[in-house]
Amino acid sequence: MTLLATESLTKTYGGRVTALADLTVSVEPGIIGLVGANGAGKSTLIKILLGLLPPTSGRVQVLGLDPTTDPAAVRARVGYMPEHDALPPDLSAAELVTHLGRISGLPRTVARERASEALRHVGLHEERHRAVGGYSTGMKQRVKLAQALVHDPDLLLLDEPTNGLDPAGRDAMLALIHRIGTEFGISVVVCSHLLGEVERICDTLVAIDGGRLLRADRVSAMTTATDVLAVEVSEGTEELAARLTALDLPVTRDGRLLLVPLADDATYDQILGAVAELDLPLHRLDQRRHRVAELFAAREPSHV
Amino acid sequence: MSDATGVIHDIGYQRYTGPRLGRRQVFGALYLHGVRTVFGLGRSAKAKIFPWLVVSVVTVVAAGVTAVRSQIGEVVMTYAQFADAMSWLVIFFAAVAAPELVSRDLRSGVLPLYFSRPLPRGDYALSKLLALVTALWLLLGGPQLVMFLGAAFTTNRGVRGVWDELLDLLPGLLYAGLWAVVFASIALLVASLTGKRAFAAGGIVAVFLMTTPVVGVLSILPSQTINQLAFVASPPTLVGGVGNWALGDRLTQGRGGMPIGDFGPVYAVAAVLLVAGCVALLLLRYRKVAAR
Numbered sequence: 164m165t166l167l168a169t170e171s172l173t174k175t176y177g178g179r180v181t182a183l184a185d186l187t188v189s190v191e192p193g194i195i196g197l198v199g200a201n202g203a204g205k206s207t208l209i210k211i212l213l214g215l216l217p218p219t220s221g222r223v224q225v226l227g228l229d230p231t232t233d234p235a236a237v238r239a240r241v242g243y244m245p246e247h248d249a250l251p252p253d254l255s256a257a258e259l260v261t262h263l264g265r266i267s268g269l270p271r272t273v274a275r276e277r278a279s280e281a282l283r284h285v286g287l288h289e290e291r292h293r294a295v296g297g298y299s300t301g302m303k304q305r306v307k308l309a310q311a312l313v314h315d316p317d318l319l320l321l322d323e324p325t326n327g328l329d330p331a332g333r334d335a336m337l338a339l340i341h342r343i344g345t346e347f348g349i350s351v352v353v354c355s356h357l358l359g360e361v362e363r364i365c366d367t368l369v370a371i372d373g374g375r376l377l378r379a380d381r382v383s384a385m386t387t388a389t390d391v392l393a394v395e396v397s398e399g400t401e402e403l404a405a406r407l408t409a410l411d412l413p414v415t416r417d418g419r420l421l422l423v424p425l426a427d428d429a430t431y432d433q434i435l436g437a438v439a440e441l442d443l444p445l446h447r448l449d450q451r452r453h454r455v456a457e458l459f460a461a462r463e464p465s466h467v
Numbered sequence: 468m469s470d471a472t473g474v475i476h477d478i479g480y481q482r483y484t485g486p487r488l489g490r491r492q493v494f495g496a497l498y499l500h501g502v503r504t505v506f507g508l509g510r511s512a513k514a515k516i517f518p519w520l521v522v523s524v525v526t527v528v529a530a531g532v533t534a535v536r537s538q539i540g541e542v543v544m545t546y547a548q549f550a551d552a553m554s555w556l557v558i559f560f561a562a563v564a565a566p567e568l569v570s571r572d573l574r575s576g577v578l579p580l581y582f583s584r585p586l587p588r589g590d591y592a593l594s595k596l597l598a599l600v601t602a603l604w605l606l607l608g609g610p611q612l613v614m615f616l617g618a619a620f621t622t623n624r625g626v627r628g629v630w631d632e633l634l635d636l637l638p639g640l641l642y643a644g645l646w647a648v649v650f651a652s653i654a655l656l657v658a659s660l661t662g663k664r665a666f667a668a669g670g671i672v673a674v675f676l677m678t679t680p681v682v683g684v685l686s687i688l689p690s691q692t693i694n695q696l697a698f699v700a701s702p703p704t705l706v707g708g709v710g711n712w713a714l715g716d717r718l719t720q721g722r723g724g725m726p727i728g729d730f731g732p733v734y735a736v737a738a739v740l741l742v743a744g745c746v747a748l749l750l751l752r753y754r755k756v757a758a759r
């Protein structure tokens with residue numbers, strides 16, 4: 164099943180500002196990272212997916228439904244977490260999420276139950292009965308996530324969910340999103356302008372720039388055969404490099420580090436063996452994933 | 468992680484397979500939420516002060532009128548006149564309630580959370596409008612019911628007296644409904660334009676205040692036609708004009724009333740157009756808000 168599909172999707176505002184230009188992309192269920200700089204067209208795309216904005220031209224499908232002709236059916240199965248502040252300060256999280264659950268069509272008692280469940284899943288327990296106005300940014304982000312979850316959607320659209328969070332808060336939010344995508348069985352689209360952040364939790368990445376598609380692929384396809392091992396020894400780097408070359412390992416130097424492409428687990432043994440034989444003090448040996456950013460940086464947008 | 472003194476079993480995420488309600492029930496939920504908001508129910512104690520102060524004032528007035536009537540037998544105010552007499556209180560009530568209903572949502576940015584749900588954007592505005600109409604109507608109709616009960620229990624003409632009283636009450640309630648519809652649609656439209664509640668409240672009162680002198684000017688111009696049409700210019704006098712025409716003696720008690728000549732139907736049409744215009748602009752406003 165295709166989760167999202169767009170075909171030559173174009174959106175211009177007032178005929179002059181182009182937010183999306185001829186975007187054709189199709190993604191499978193899972194955790195999808197939608198990355199691009201600010202103003203790349205991410206928020207416009209989300210609004211079109213929700214049926215809040217009509218596209219200027221082109222076609223779009225969400226969960227097999229067309230949001231331009233049947234927005235209510237799409238929205239019934241989608242949960243949306245907006246980027247900006249969206250919480251009335253005087254309501255408690257429990258009241259707000261219950262109310263929004265009812266607006267999504269849940270019966271009264273179900274809405275109350277699912278609201279406290281959703282708040283529990285995002286990590287808000289006793290504090291859910293306090294007024295939202297006194298919450299920290301991290302807690303507010305969690306409430307926004309809970310309201311998107313309350314009606315048990317099949318797809319979550321999260322617009323910059325880590326906005327305004329400190330590093331620990333970011334990690335917690337990303338872990339939560341990963342859990343929703345893997346354990347809850349709900350597909351997630353995470354919008355972010357920070358590629359390094361979403362690549363950790365996504366299995367598909369869609370990168371857009373200036374409203375155009377840069378690249379869309381599974382993260383595994385982007386990073387296979389690009390993993391390298393970084394070896395650092397306190398002394399004898401030259402000897403080790405010579406020894407590894409003798410073992411037919413294509414070694415490259417990066418400052419004090421030796422980089423060896425990781426073919427399979429045997430590569431570890433070979434390197435450890437060589438270090439032991441030369442009796443060198445091993446400082447570190449770790450696997451380095453090629454940042455997906457490097458893959459994007461290598462491609463010129465205009466060539467895509 | 469630690470030993471099992473009080474293990475909480477994480478039952479994990481549960482999918483929901485139960486019923487999902489349709490548009491009508493969702494509209495109803497939002498509407499009921501709106502009515503409760505106006506009266507401060509389910510909200511802080513501070514939010515309850517003003518609405519219940521107004522409610523108690525109108526109730527006390529109604530009780531007073533009823534008491535006077537049962538003691539000295541004189542009808543101080545008819546049901547319809549009661550609505551007229553309370554018009555300024557209704558304006559202030561609407562000026563506080565309408566911003567509570569819509570300006571607060573605009574300011575907190577909660578609207579994207581509504582419009583990303585199956586709810587059609589027009590339903591949001593209409594449910595809020597209906598909630599405000601209901602609240603204003605209850606505000607005027609509730610005390611009328613008090614007056615009716617007082618009169619019904621003290622009548623000395625038996626069932627027939629109660630029946631006559633009921634026939635007087637029903638037009639009064641309809642007239643209260645007209646007040647509610649006209650005031651609610653104007654107040655909600657003004658409030659939907661700004662997220663600042665104080666501005667919204669000021670704007671609503673201003674609409675009613677600023678138009679009153681216009682009526683004054685028009686009614687002293689040297690043209691009888693213009694004089695008779697002058698009351699169209701301000702919402703409270705417009706409603707009064709419609710009442711004069713439709714209810715006649717029930718409103719005026721033979722004391723003359725407004726000099727609107729034969730233009731009664733014009734007033735009725737003007738009232739309908741005013742409400743229709745406000746509702747259309749309100750829906751247009753939310754079309755724009757939803758797409759943001």
